[in-house]
Amino acid sequence: MKHLSLLIRIVVAALGVTYIVWMVDWKDQVEAPADTTLPNGRVLVEADSFPVVSGIYDPADPVGELVVQIDDQGNTLPIPIAALDTKGNGLRFAPGIVTMIRNADFKWLALGLLLVGTIYPIQMLRWWLLLRARSLNVPFYKAFRLTMVGSFFNYCMPGTTGGDVIKAYYAAKGSARRADAVMSVIFDRIAGLLGLIVLAGTAGLFMLEDPAAAKITQSIWALMGAGIVGSIVYFSHTIRRAVGLEWLIRKLPGKKMFVSIDEAAVAYREHWVTVVIAVAISLPVHLALAIATAIAGRALGVETPIGYLLIVIPVCFLVGAIPISPQGIGVMEAFALAALVNPPVAFPNQIVGMLIMIRLYQVFYSLWGSVFLLKGDIHLHPQQPAVDAPPASVPLQAEVAAVSEVA
Secondary structure, three states: OHHHHHHHHHHHHHHHHHHHHHHOOOOOEEEEOOOOEOOOOOEOOOOEEEEEEEOOOOOOOOOOEEEEEOOOOOOEEEEEHHHOOOOOOOOEEEOOHHHHHHOOOHHHHHHHHHHHOOHHHHHHHHHHHHHHHOOOOOOHHHHHHHHHHHHHHHHHOOOOOOHHHHHHHHHHOOOOOHHHHHHHHHHHHHHHHHHHHHHHHHHHHHHOOOHHHHHHHHHHHHHHHHHHHHHHHHHOHHHHHHHOHHHHHHHOOOHHHHHHHHHHHHHHHHHHHHHHHHHHHHHHHHHHHHHHHHHHHHHOOOOOOHHHHHHHHHHHHHHHOOOOOHHHOOHHHHHHHHHHOEOOOEOHHHHHHHHHHHHHHHHHHHOHHHHHHHHOOOOOOOOOOOOOOOOOOOOHHHHHHHHHOOO
């Protein structure tokens, strides 16, 4: 089963990468709308695009000419760069990947990278508060160290073992309250997801004039409503008894482990203020990621208004959070291309490049988690007997994997 899961992840990731490669243009193009008159006097009946075979376009110094191929016979036509209409009403230049990177504003890229670096201390603070709510008092440094190790496994390691499972394992290792330690990781992930749902749902309210965006926004708010109802059912003593939830949990195979899990989860009912704060803390995390993504897009030449980008990008992140492909590869791109491509304001290459950059930012910081991993001793607690451990036949790895399925 483990190998099948890994195979599925690899296939889905390969399909996502294939989709991205297929959608982008690798060569520079000169695009022309219908009724455009080419320099040779030919009038286009329909919109067309012509690959650039020679010449370099530099937006900072728009001089010279581009030679484009105008038919399948290999005939070419020189087009003065000065004739290109940056407003998109006539001939326009569509950069390929290489040109887009060459013309990127690296000051903006560096700013985006720095901004992403702010999210990791905030994420650590969110988890640290959830730990302290359950009287699991750990130093800031240890919580930050394990947060970075989890990020390393999320972004830099292949396979089925995600960063949350690693965090949960080392949070529980040596703890006398394994279920509470693991549940803190699960509630940390839930708080992050809820923060993204709130941000995306709020952003979607500004996109209701777009029918597709309106449907997605409705789905987000429906999901939020279902989550509220589900939470009321799960955390209410009266409703739990009425629907037989507690009875069902005690009838499950390995009931001791599931009872511990349930008790650790329900315990957060007494700390609802901390949970609300954790969700609120998630908002600046996702907002910082959205701003960094928009900055990366600006560095690559995306001219979409920043306000509209900050509306679309959180929704894009939420769509990418659907567990279809690793890190939303292909899924995020499909939504972003549909919502943001608008030549000459934003070309497909630029949108795909923008999303690749935000992933590379996260990979850059996640790699630092390997430093903590190599140093060792990354668990939160000293070794001691576990009072709520499962039977000896069930190792900690199995317990953590089972609890992580709840998330």
